[in-house]
Every structure is written in structure tokens, then in C-alpha cells.
Amino acid sequence: MLSVIKIGGNVVDNPGLRQQFLQDFAALEGPKILVHGGGKIATQVAVKLGVETVMVEGRRVTDAAMLDVVTMVYGGLVNKQLVAWLQANGCNAFGLTGADGAVIRSKKRTGWSVDYGFVGDIEAVDAGQIARLLEAGFVPVFAPLTFDATLASMLNTNADTQAQAIAVALSQLFDINLVYCFEKKGVLVDPDDDSTVIPELTPSLFAEHKVSGVISAGMIPKLDNAFKALSDGVRQVTICHAEDIRGAVATGTAGTRIRL
Amino acid sequence: MLSVIKIGGNVVDNPGLRQQFLQDFAALEGPKILVHGGGKIATQVAVKLGVETVMVEGRRVTDAAMLDVVTMVYGGLVNKQLVAWLQANGCNAFGLTGADGAVIRSKKRTGWSVDYGFVGDIEAVDAGQIARLLEAGFVPVFAPLTFDATLASMLNTNADTQAQAIAVALSQLFDINLVYCFEKKGVLVDPDDDSTVIPELTPSLFAEHKVSGVISAGMIPKLDNAFKALSDGVRQVTICHAEDIRGAVATGTAGTRIRL
Numbered sequence: 477m478l479s480v481i482k483i484g485g486n487v488v489d490n491p492g493l494r495q496q497f498l499q500d501f502a503a504l505e506g507p508k509i510l511v512h513g514g515g516k517i518a519t520q521v522a523v524k525l526g527v528e529t530v531m532v533e534g535r536r537v538t539d540a541a542m543l544d545v546v547t548m549v550y551g552g553l554v555n556k557q558l559v560a561w562l563q564a565n566g567c568n569a570f571g572l573t574g575a576d577g578a579v580i581r582s583k584k585r586t587g588w589s590v591d592y593g594f595v596g597d598i599e600a601v602d603a604g605q606i607a608r609l610l611e612a613g614f615v616p617v618f619a620p621l622t623f624d625a626t627l628a629s630m631l632n633t634n635a636d637t638q639a640q641a642i643a644v645a646l647s648q649l650f651d652i653n654l655v656y657c658f659e660k661k662g663v664l665v666d667p668d669d670d671s672t673v674i675p676e677l678t679p680s681l682f683a684e685h686k687v688s689g690v691i692s693a694g695m696i697p698k699l700d701n702a703f704k705a706l707s708d709g710v711r712q713v714t715i716c717h718a719e720d721i722r723g724a725v726a727t728g729t730a731g732t733r734i735r736l
Numbered sequence: 737m738l739s740v741i742k743i744g745g746n747v748v749d750n751p752g753l754r755q756q757f758l759q760d761f762a763a764l765e766g767p768k769i770l771v772h773g774g775g776k777i778a779t780q781v782a783v784k785l786g787v788e789t790v791m792v793e794g795r796r797v798t799d800a801a802m803l804d805v806v807t808m809v810y811g812g813l814v815n816k817q818l819v820a821w822l823q824a825n826g827c828n829a830f831g832l833t834g835a836d837g838a839v840i841r842s843k844k845r846t847g848w849s850v851d852y853g854f855v856g857d858i859e860a861v862d863a864g865q866i867a868r869l870l871e872a873g874f875v876p877v878f879a880p881l882t883f884d885a886t887l888a889s890m891l892n893t894n895a896d897t898q899a900q901a902i903a904v905a906l907s908q909l910f911d912i913n914l915v916y917c918f919e920k921k922g923v924l925v926d927p928d929d930d931s932t933v934i935p936e937l938t939p940s941l942f943a944e945h946k947v948s949g950v951i952s953a954g955m956i957p958k959l960d961n962a963f964k965a966l967s968d969g970v971r972q973v974t975i976c977h978a979e980d981i982r983g984a985v986a987t988g989t990a991g992t993r994i995r996l
Contacts, residue, residue: 521808525784544813548781552812553804556881556890560835564888570837575820576830577874605872612868614837621816628824630816 477711478610478650479508479725482639484658485515487718488554493659497718498558502567504725507610507650510569511618511639512558518549532590534694538632543594546632547621555619562617570614574598574622575630577605580638582622582631596622596631598638601645618642640701640710647709653725654710656698657718662731663699665690670717676733679703702734737971738870738910739768739985742899744918745775747978748814753919757978758818762827764985767870767910770829771878771899772818778809792850794954798892803854806892807881815879822877830874834858834882835890837865840898842882842891856882856891858898861905878902900961900970907969913985914970916958917978922991923959925950930977936993939963962994 481501487493501510518536519529522545530537538546555571562569574580574596582596609616620635636656643654665672674681682699685691691699702713714724716731723730741761747753761770778796779789782805790797798806815831822829834840834856842856869876880895896916903914925932934941942959945951951959962973974984976991983990 521785524786525781547816548808548812550812551816552808552810556807556811556833556835559833560883560888560890563835563838563883564885568837569835570832571835572830572832573816573819575816575823576832577828578823605874608872612865612872614865623820623823625824628820630820 477506477653478646479504479506480511480639480643480646480652480654481508481721481725482511482635482656483513483718484635485513486659487657488512488515488558489517490659493718495561497657497721498561499565500719500721502562502565504722509606509616509618509642510558511620511635511642512554513620513635514546514550515554517554518546521545521549532592535592535595535634536632537590538593538595540594543630543632547630550619551621551630555617559617562615568613568615569617570609571617571619573619573630574633574638578602578623578625579605580622580633580641582624582633584624584627584631594629594631596624596633598622598633598641601641603645603648606642606646607649634697636698636701640705643705643710644708647711652710653712653728654702654705654714655721655724656702656715657721658715659718661717661720662715663691663695667692674732676735678735699734703736706734706736737766737913738906739764739766740771740899740903740906740912740914741768741981741985742771742895742916743773743978744895745773746919747917748772748775748818749777750919753978755821757917757981758821759825760979760981762822762825764982769866769876769878769902770818771895771902772814772880773895774806774810774880775814777814778806781805781809792852795852795855795894796892797850798853798855800854803890803892807890810879811881811890815877819877822875828873828875829877830869831877831879833879833890834893834898838862838883838885839865840882840893840901842884842893844884844887844891854889854891856884856893858882858893858901861901863905863908866902866906867909894957896958896961900965903965903970904968907971912970913972913988914962914965914974915981915984916962916973916975917981918975919978921977921980922975923951923955927952934992936995938995959994963996966994966996
């Protein structure tokens with residue numbers, strides 16, 4: 477079983493939670509891959525550099541100046557700090573983006589009502605090249621950046637979608653356990669009450685909760701990614717708190733388990 | 737023969753020269769490794785972020801804020817842009833730092849009269865891990881950053897020294913051709929006249945030129961690295977213009993050839 481673990485920006489931004497997560501991740505048995513979000517550091521750096529942050533429906537609009545910022549912050553600062561901390565915890569982490577080895581190719585998003593700029597929709601994940609990294613004993617740590625060969629450019633990419641695409645591509649070669657880790661206990665009925673975790677979510681229950689408004693707009697793209705991963709060949713998908721990662725990987729019982 | 741090519745910051749900063757170099761590098765036959773310097777972008781970003789740049793004897797003093805800047809700029813922006821451009825030229829580039837796979841471990845420099853801050857002196861290069869990347873078909877592209885496991889930190893590292901250390905470590909496994917590329921035709925008798933290239937430099941000629949002042953202070957550390965590489969097992973060392981890389985690799989006749 478290969479674990480593909482995604483951590484959100486809120487975990488990256490929280491030193492205590494991040495440190496605990498990194499220790500737990502380092503201790504996970506078996507082959508594993510980490511995909512990290514960006515966090516608030518990109519926005520803070522952008523402010524200092526005089527680059528305006530524009531968000532539309534929770535997504536960052538990425539002009540050329542902002543692409544440089546996210547390439548620096550996600551691909552440089554955050555990625556290399558995570559790698560250094562994991563290495564210091566005995567995990568043979570190896571940081572990369574979709575451009576390295578051209579392992580994740582994407583196309584600049586066009587045809588939407590909003591021009592998101594240098595944002596990539598994933599076209600192809602090279603599972604063979606990623607598998608060769610795993611075989612060499614490395615633990616790939618992905619920044620949320622992919623590569624457009626036609627533009628010879630990095631593209632900013634949603635980390636949830638990137639984790640799903642990596643998991644699906646590698647499901648040709650491995651049984652995959654995909655875990656989305658964030659700062660809540662799972663998909664919640666009441667977003668402010670961690671005791672209201674939905675233990676198991678099926679497509680019909682998801683549809684029901686969307687209609688009733690129990691599941692918030694912000695969770696919907698994450699859940700769409702989770703269901704797509706399952707339907708495209710991933711064995712197990714869980715959404716849980718970053719502090720529950722060991723349980724999620726070992727038994728699949730933490731947080732919200734996604735089922736078809 | 738494995739080519740280890742180092743390009744200086746002035747090549748990175750010059751779009752025309754850089755583009756020609758990347759095309760030539762992509763076209764080089766055989767296994768190869770690129771090590772890049774930082775360029776002026778780090779200083780420009782530091783200015784915008786309000787981080788003061790302090791240079792002592794041509795070396796950057798790296799406090800914690802500057803370490804973040806060079807990790808962003810060298811490990812993120814410059815490294816990933818070089819990778820994206822090489823990939824678009826058909827070269828299977830794979831960007832990394834010394835932290836990735838812990839391939840280059842260093843120690844924070846202490847005991848000097850100047851406190852350079854988070855600057856690393858290289859302790860160990862893991863030739864086996866780098867060789868596995870080469871065997872997997874990747875072309876490693878190194879940013880000038882290494883890894884201190886005790887501090888769990890990146891360290892800023894001189895790119896000339898890093899190229900020499902990589903070349904020496906891999907000389908256990910390959911015949912190595914080490915080429916230092918910059919914006920001059922080689923080691924010059926008159927630094928303003930490209931027609932005054934010294935075609936061959938031996939230790940005795942180097943000593944003579946140092947005494948007479950023909951070789952400038954700035955060239956001395958580069959040449960110390962070049963001679964150390966040769967004496968520690970590297971087959972061939974050349975210092976040349978970035979535009980002469982194909983000749984330097986194919987025949988070893990471009991620029992200044994270093995000999996023991």
C-alpha cells in the first residue's frame with residue numbers, strides 16, 4: 477500500500493501542528509508521498525513584494541508576478557523547509573514540483589469566465605518516473621506547482637487536485653491510500669464542532685448534505701476530488717485532522733472515510 | 737564520462753546568454769549535472785522584502801531572513817525556471833538542493849573571523865543517491881543550498897565549491913569532466929580582453945600569476961576549487977565562457993584547461 481498524504485496550508489502555517497504531523501508522517505510505514513498546500517506565507521511575501529493578491533471563489537488569481545511568488549514560496553521556501561525537517565526526522569524526503577522530471581504536465585486554464593492567469597489544469601502524471609523515485613528510496617514531497625511544456629512555464633495548481641491526480645496515476649502500479657489532512661476532525665455536520673464528524677460519506681449522502689447545506693461550499697471541491705480518486709482506482713480515501721494521520725493510514729478509521 | 741557543469745550568477749541573470757547555454761546544455765551527450773549560482777535576483781528580492789544584503793569579501797552574509805530569501809530564490813524561483821526551460825528543450829531536468837535526499841550535508845560555518853551566518857561548509861556528498869537519479873534518467877540541477885541535519889536547516893553554499901564537491905564524490909563512480917562556465921572566455925591575463933585567455937594553467941603557473949597579480953582575487957577561490965577537484969580525482973577541469981560549453985565538453989579545448 478502506497479500512502480499519498482496531502483496537508484493543507486493551515487497545517488503548514490501552524491508550527492505545533494506541523495511539527496507533530498511531520499514526526500507522524502516520518503514514522504509511517506511503507507512507501508509514501510506528501511503533497512503540501514501553500515499557506516499564508518505566499519500572501520505575506522506577495523504583500524511585501526508589492527504584488528496584489530486577488531482571490532476569486534477561494535482560488536488565487538496568478539499573474540506573472542504572483543507566479544514568481546508562488547514558485548519561490550511553494551517550490552522554494554515551504555518545500556525545502558518541509559524536506560529539511562523531514563530529513564532531520566529520519567525520513568528520506570525529496571522535494572519536487574511537477575516540472576522536475578516533467579512528472580506532472582498541465583495546461584494553462586482557459587475558457588473560464590474568470591481569467592485565473594498562470595493556473596494549471598493537470599493533463600498527465602508520469603507514474604513511472606515517480607515510481608522510480610520511490611524505488612530509489614526517496615519520499616517525494618510535492619509543492620503545488622505543475623509544468624506546461626508548451627509555455628515552458630511553471631503553473632500554480634490546486635494541491636487537493638494534484639494529490640488526487642498523483643494518487644490516481646500511481647493506482648496503476650500500487651494500492652493507494654489517499655489521505656487529505658487538514659485542521660478539522662473530518663467532514664463535519666457543524667463546522668465548529670469537532671464531535672460532529674461524518675464517519676462515512678457516500679455519493680448519495682454527499683448529494684443530500686449538499687442540498688441541505690450541511691456541507692459548505694469550501695468542502696465541495698475537496699470532496700469532488702476525493703470521490704473522483706475512488707472512482708478512478710484509488711483503494712481508500714480519508715479526510716481527517718493532521719494529528720490523526722497515523723490512525724488514518726493504519727486502520728482507515730480516523731476522520732471521514734469516503735466510499736462509493 | 738559524466739559532465740558536471742557549473743553556471744555562474746551572471747549567466748543566470750543574462751537572458752540571451754542563459755537561453756543559448758540552456759540549449760547547448762540540453763544538447764550535450766551523455767550523463768550530466770548542472771550546478772547553478774544565484775544571480776542578482778536574490779539581492780533584488782531581499783531589497784523588496786526589506787532584508788539587508790551584507791557582503792564580506794564577495795560572500796553573502798546569511799542571517800535567518802536572508803536564508804529564507806536564498807531558499808526561495810535559489811531553491812524555488814531560479815531552480816524551477818531553469819528546470820522548466822530545460823524540460824521545454826527536451827532535457828529531463830530535475831531540480832534539487834542538498835537537502836533533497838540529504839544528498840549534500842554541510843555544517844554551519846564557525847570559527848571564522850567573520851560570522852557568515854547560515855553558510856554551509858560541505859561535509860559529505862552522497863554519490864550513490866545522485867547516481868540513482870542519473871540511472872533513473874534524470875539530469876540533476878542543483879541550487880547552491882545544502883543541508884545541516886543537526887540544525888534541520890538549509891544552508892547557503894558557494895556554488896563553485898558545491899560543483900567541486902559533487903564532481904569529486906562522483907569521481908568514485910564515473911570519469912568526471914568538470915566545467916566552470918561564466919561570462920568570460922577563461923582565465924584572462926587582462927580581465928578586459930577576451931583574447932588573453934591562459935590556455936593551460938598548472939599549479940606553478942597559478943602561483944606565479946598570483947604573485948604577479950595577473951590573477952585577480954575574485955578568481956582565486958574558483959581556481960582553488962578547480963585544482964582541488966583535479967587532485968581529488970576529477971579527470972578534467974575547464975574554466976570557460978558559457979557560450980563555449982559544447983567545445984569544452986567535447987574536446988576540452990575551450991577556455992582555460994586546469995592541469996596538475
